[in-house]
Amino acid sequence: MKNKVIVFFVTIILIASFITAFPFFTKNSLKEEKSETPICGDGTLYETCSVTKPYLCEQGILVEKISVCGCSSLSKNLGGSCYSVHQSYPEKITLKYILNRTEKEIDFTMYGEMADYISRVSRVIEYREDEKPSRADFKLKTINDEEQRELLMPLVVKIQNLANDGVEQARIAVSIVQNIPYGSTDKTVFFASGEINYSQYPYEVLYYNQGICGEKSALMAFLLKELGYGVSIFYFSEENHEVVGIKCPAEKSFRGSGYCFVETGGPAIITDSFIEYVGGIKLESEPEVIVISDGKSLPEKMQEYKDAKTMRKIREGSWFIFNKNKKFEALKKKYGLIEEYQVE
Known part of the structure; x- marks a missing residue:
């Protein structure tokens, strides 16, 4: 009986510890996930077109990629460049x-x-x-x-x-x-x-x-x-x-x-x-x-x-x-x- 009581209290303590710690780990995990999301300086995700055409986010740098992102309505594609x-x-x-x-x-x-x-x-x-x-x-x-x-x-x-x-x-x-x-x-x-x-x-x-x-x-x-x-x-x-x-x-x-x-x-x-x-x-x-x-x-x-x-x-x-x-x-x-x- 004594052993059962000890096991019961140990179980309660472990559950309470997990509940207390869970928000901390969850919060930090989300924070890490957020900070590790690869984006460029304008917030564009890697390998995604920026709202500013014709830029593509490539390895942290916005680069002109007309073939992928196209030109804006105020410019035209001439020979692979927006003019x-x-x-x-x-x-x-x-x-x-x-x-x-x-x-x-x-x-x-x-x-x-x-x-x-x-x-x-x-x-x-x-x-x-x-x-x-x-x-x-x-x-x-x-x-x-x-x-x-x-x-x-x-x-x-x-x-x-x-x-x-x-x-x-x-x-x-x-x-x-x-x-x-x-x-x-x-x-x-x-x-x-x-x-x-x-x-x-x-x-x-x-x-x-x-x-x-x-x-x-x-x-x-x-x-x-x-x-x-x-x-x-x-x-x-x-x-x-x-x-x-x-x-x-x-x-x-x-x-x-x-x-x-x-x-x-x-x-x-x-x-x-x-x-x-x-x-x-x-x-x-x-x-x-x-x-x-x-x-x-x-x-x-x-x-x-x-x-x-x-x-x-x-x-x-x-x-x-x-x-x-x-x-x-x-x-x-x-x-x-x-x-x-x-x-x-």
Whole structure:
């Protein structure tokens, strides 16, 4: 009888241990299965066509495979390659970016015919009498041009091939745009109200290798949108400045907006919103938030959050920061920071 009681209790203990441990093993098994699923940088499974034609996910890299995946509706298969009608007069460009303290480059092909097409796209939006023109309409028109998207998507794919991790992809995209020189075109256009400055589309910013904050913000917004992020643009009317917002946890976001602040005029730390611009200008007004796309969010933990706080303390001369010059130089090297930031 005594032996039966012992066996009974041992059995109960074993069953209880199994029940307690089962969720742990199941959870970890699922986690391992998920992490081991082979995918490319855009989330496409191995040996599967991406939603971006004509790319196939092959051994972790998105490669052109026209025979398997076909061409998009805006291009044609000519001799085994997909060609857009604007794909003439190719020019090689090199885009600089900084990742993990290292300066790197991306080679990319652009087309003179596409730049010429974009320059002819009307900047006018027609409204009914009861409709009110909005900055958002013009910004979305600039970013969402389908012909432009067709020839910018290969750059998005290059970024996705450089890193499977979505945060790394965002860092690369941000750095590429920040490292494009700040500058304005001397072109003007005529509207009914008179002559105004010409506004470049994202493709033109890359092609001519320059742009002002609004133009560079549109390019950055395009890249982040195509990488799957929730994106907005902050427009500060009083300071006449634009920056990009990336969806992020509310407590990390700019003034509780749900979007993290990203300067576009030059290399800066994601979430660093306390930059002092040329002339001592600071962004103190309440911005208009223009939502560009819904999508994924930056994570709760990123090194940039801490680095941006450190940068703010350095600017404020906080006595909590020891070796300020040394820490500033370290951040400058890490992100390629510059001395002066411009507003429009």
